[in-house]
Amino acid sequence: AQSVAQPEDQVNVAEGNPLTVKCTYSVSGNPYLFWYVQYPNRGLQFLLKYITGDNLVKGSYGFEAEFNKSQTSFHLKKPSALVSDSALYFCAVRRNQAGTALIFGKGTTLSVSS
Amino acid sequence: NAGVMQNPRHLVRRRGQEARLRCSPMKGHSHVYWYRQLPEEGLKFMVYLQKENIIDESGMPKERFSAEFPKEGPSILRIQQVVRGDSAAYFCASSPGTGAGEQYFGPGTRLTVT
Numbered sequence: 020a021q022s023v024a025q026p027e028d029q030v031n032v033a034e035g036n037p038l039t040v041k042c043t044y045s046v047s048g049n050p051y052l053f054w055y056v057q058y059p060n061r062g063l064q065f066l067l068k069y070i071t072g073d074n075l076v077k078g079s080y081g082f083e084a085e086f087n088k089s090q091t092s093f094h095l096k097k098p099s100a101l102v103s104d105s106a107l108y109f110c111a112v113r114r115n116q117a118g119t120a121l122i123f124g125k126g127t128t129l130s131v132s133s
Numbered sequence: 134n135a136g137v138m139q140n141p142r143h144l145v146r147r148r149g150q151e152a153r154l155r156c157s158p159m160k161g162h163s164h165v166y167w168y169r170q171l172p173e174e175g176l177k178f179m180v181y182l183q184k185e186n187i188i189d190e191s192g193m194p195k196e197r198f199s200a201e202f203p204k205e206g207p208s209i210l211r212i213q214q215v216v217r218g219d220s221a222a223y224f225c226a227s228s229p230g231t232g233a234g235e236q237y238f239g240p241g242t243r244l245t246v247t
Contacts, residue, residue, distance in 0.1 A: 053235055062137070062224055062238040063176075109175060120166060120178035120189065121226075121236060 021046045023112050025124035032100045033132050040095040040127045042110030051113040052093040053121065054084055056106045063109065069093060080104070100131045135160065137227050137239035138207075145245045146215050154210040154242045158227030165208045166236060167200060170222040182208060215246045 022045045032038045044050055051070055055063040067078025074086045084095045093110060107128050111121040138157040146152050158165050163184055168176040178192040182202035193200065197215075202208040212219055222243050226236035 055238070060243075062139075062240040063226075065235045065237065068235055120181055120192070121168075121176075122178070123168075123175040125173075125175040 021112055021122045023110050023122055023124035025108075025110055025127045027127050028125075029128045029130065031130045031132065034102050035099050038097050038100045038104070038129065038131070040108050040110075040129060042093045042095065042124060043091050044093060044110070044112045045091065046112050046122075052084075052086060053111040053113070054078065054082070054093075054095050055109045055111065057109065057126070058106050066095070066108075100129075102131050102133050105129055105131045137162075137225055137237050139223075139225050139239035139242050141242060142240060143243050143245070145247060147247055148216055149214050152212040152215050152219070152244055154212075154223050154225075154244070156208040156210070156225030156227075156239060158208070158225075159229075159237055162227035162229050162237070164228045164230055165202050166226040166228075167208075167210050168224045168226065170224060170241070172221075176224060179210070212244075215244075217246045220244055220246045 024043045026041055053068045054066040056066055057063050066082050067076050067084055069076045069086045077083045082097050084093055086093050107126045109126045110124045113119055113121050137159055140155050165182045167179040170176045180193045180200045181189040185204050197213045199211045222241045224241045225239045228234050228236045
C-alpha cells in the first residue's frame with residue numbers, strides 16, 4: 020500500500036536560516052512525488068514535483084527538494100527562510116500511473132520567526 | 134486562465150439535510166479529483182472522475198456520498214442525510230489528463246453540519 024510520512028508536525032526556524040521539511044514514502048514501483056503548500060483557509064498550491072531525472076528538483080518561491088531512492092525520502096528545503104513561508108506543507112506521492120490519486124502526508128506546519 | 138473554482142466556499146447544513154458541492158476544473162482539464170480534509174489530518178482521496186465517467190471511487194464512503202461530472206457543467210459532490218462527522222473541508226483538483234502532471238486545487242468548500 021502507498022503511504023507518505025511527514026515525521027514532524029511542526030518545524031520552527033528563524034528568518035534567514037535554512038529550512039528542511041521531511042518526507043518519506045512507500046510505494047511500489049517508481050513514484051511521482053509532489054510538494055504542496057496550504058495557507059490558512061486556502062486551497063493547496065503546487066510547489067514542485069519529482070518524476071525522473073536529476074534528484075534535486077527546484078520549484079516555486081526558492082524551494083527545492085531532494086529525491087533519495089535508497090532512503091525513500093523527498094525532503095523539502097530552502098536555503099534562506101522567509102516569514103511569509105510560514106504555512107502548512109504537504110508531501111504527496113502517486114504511483115507511476117496516469118490519473119491515479121495523490122496520497123498525502125498529514126502535513127507539517129512551518130513557522131518562520133523574524 | 135481561471136483556476137479551479139469551487140462553490141460555495143462555506144456551507145452550513147443541519148443533520149439530515151443534503152449538501153451539494155460544485156467544482157469547475159481549469160479550462161482544458163478533463164480530469165477531476167475530490168479530496169476531504171478533516172481537522173488535524175491530511176487530505177484523503179475520495180473520487181476521480183472524467184467527463185461522464187467515474188474512474189476511481191475507492192475513497193468514497195459507500196453510503197450517502199455520490200459524485201458526477203456531466204458532459205456539460207461542473208462536477209458535483211453530493212452528500213445525502215449529512216451527519217456531524219461530514220464536517221470538513223472538501224477540495225476539488227483537476228488535471229489535463231494522462232501523464233505525470235500535477236493536480237491543481239480549488240479553494241475548497243468548508244462544510245459545517247450543525
